[in-house]
Amino acid sequence: MYPSMKNDLILRAARGETVERPPVWIMRQAGRYLPEYHKLRSKQSFFEMCQTPETSCELTLQPIKRFDGLLDAGIIFSDILVIPQALGMQVVMLEQKGPHFPEPLVTPEDLEKLEKVPNIPAKLGYVMDAISLTRENLDGKVPLLGFSGAPWTIMAYMIEGGGSKAFTKAKTWLFRYPEASHRLLTMVTDATIVYLTQQVYAGAQMLQIFDSWAGELSPQDFFEFSYPYLVKICEGVKKELKKSKRTPVPMIVFPKGAWYALDKLCDSGYDVIGLDWTIDPREAVRIRGERRVIFQGNLDPNILYGGREIIESRTKEMIEAFNGGKQGYIINLGHGITPGVNPDDVRFFLEQCHKYGSQN
Ligand code: 1CP
Numbered sequence: 001m002y003p004s005m006k007n008d009l010i011l012r013a014a015r016g017e018t019v020e021r022p023p024v025w026i027m028r029q030a031g032r033y034l035p036e037y038h039k040l041r042s043k044q045s046f047f048e049m050c051q052t053p054e055t056s057c058e059l060t061l062q063p064i065k066r067f068d069g070l071l072d073a074g075i076i077f078s079d080i081l082v083i084p085q086a087l088g089m090q091v092v093m094l095e096q097k098g099p100h101f102p103e104p105l106v107t108p109e110d111l112e113k114l115e116k117v118p119n120i121p122a123k124l125g126y127v128m129d130a131i132s133l134t135r136e137n138l139d140g141k142v143p144l145l146g147f148s149g150a151p152w153t154i155m156a157y158m159i160e161g162g163g164s165k166a167f168t169k170a171k172t173w174l175f176r177y178p179e180a181s182h183r184l185l186t187m188v189t190d191a192t193i194v195y196l197t198q199q200v201y202a203g204a205q206m207l208q209i210f211d212s213w214a215g216e217l218s219p220q221d222f223f224e225f226s227y228p229y230l231v232k233i234c235e236g237v238k239k240e241l242k243k244s245k246r247t248p249v250p251m252i253v254f255p256k257g258a259w260y261a262l263d264k265l266c267d268s269g270y271d272v273i274g275l276d277w278t279i280d281p282r283e284a285v286r287i288r289g290e291r292r293v294i295f296q297g298n299l300d301p302n303i304l305y306g307g308r309e310i311i312e313s314r315t316k317e318m319i320e321a322f323n324g325g326k327q328g329y330i331i332n333l334g335h336g337i338t339p340g341v342n343p344d345d346v347r348f349f350l351e352q353c354h355k356y357g358s359q360n
Pocket of ligand 1: 026027028029030031032041046075076077078079080081093094095096097098099147162163164210212335336
């Protein structure tokens with residue numbers, strides 16, 4: 001029902017096939033480093049942009065158009081914080097400051113204020129509309145990724161009320177109110193399974209779960225408060241898709257900073273694991289062993305500030321370290337691209353990915 005795919009490299013790589021070169025996309029590839037993003041942003045608030053399918057579609061396509069032929073996937077323009085909104089919380093995006101919750105969760109009693117079983121299609125239907133519109137407009141150029149936040153990361157925002165350095169409030173919940181924490185994590189997990197499944201029905205061809213704050217947890221706490229919910233999401237989405245007789249889509253988990261959990265993550269059911277730059281690719285490959293999991297990553301995004309010479313050498317070294325990249329690998333940065341990067345350096349980086357990814 002959608003235009004046929006002209007480039008399905010990332011889907012083949014995610015299935016573990018040997019490919020002609022490793023596919024590449026960039027976390028947060030639509031956003032503040034692009035002048036064309038600021039042009040639209042000056043006219044609308046951030047969440048208005050997310051809620052307007054035409055704008056979300058246009059923003060998703062901006063990097064695909066600018067770097068024509070160099071990116072192998074699009075990621076739908078939205079934010080992980082639409083799930084707290086669907087659960088009944090208010091979230092605003094402050095200029096220069098980032099997300100802000102005027103009334104964060106303070107005590108377990110506050111869980112009563114949340115919608116127990118939110119109607120995801122009704123609350124977040126605009127994301128599904130944006131996905132369908134974008135699939136149509138991408139015209140098969142590259143596959144489209146959907147995404148969500150991981151339960152622990154979402155919980156951290158709901159309690160901290162925004163970004164944080166020490167996560168004192170969210171961790172106070174984990175250690176003082178473990179039972180209520182599990183209840184909250186379960187609510188977020190259940191909503192996320194419905195949300196991601198709906199994204200696939202709308203046209204998303206791959207899904208990524210961002211656990212941006214996984215590395216803030218000790219291994220013990222990650223395995224109690226994050227990992228089981230990540231697994232539940234993967235199993236839940238795959239089960240729902242099977243039930244409705246849909247083809248399964250590859251699922252990526254990005255547990256930033258949780259290199260200590262890599263061995264177990266290789267058995268978590270996810271098809272792809274996103275790695276940040278704090279793990280040596282060769283060490284990751286060694287830990288993976290013979291398992292069929294695909295790795296994604298892992299260049300330090302700040303390399304893009306270092307000039308052409310280091311962008312080229314580090315990209316080449318990274319691809320080599322992932323066994324040349326033709327099997328089991330998707331190129332990405334180790335975290336989202338940051339707002340000050342020069343788009344011409346991004347183009348140069350992508351060109352190096354094509355050059356060194358195609359060798360041998
Ligand atoms: O291009 C894309 O990748 C799609 C768009 C996208 C994605 C995947 C945006 C747009 N946000 C996200 C995910 C997201 N949002 C994450 C996970 C990835 C990561 O770790 O970077 C997180 C943690 C958020 C929360 C969030 N939203 C932050 C981080 C705040 C903090 O705690 O440090 C910020 C700054 C936002 C706002 C935001 N989201 C997206 C954009 C373009 C912006 C900037 C908004 C503006 O113009 O003011």
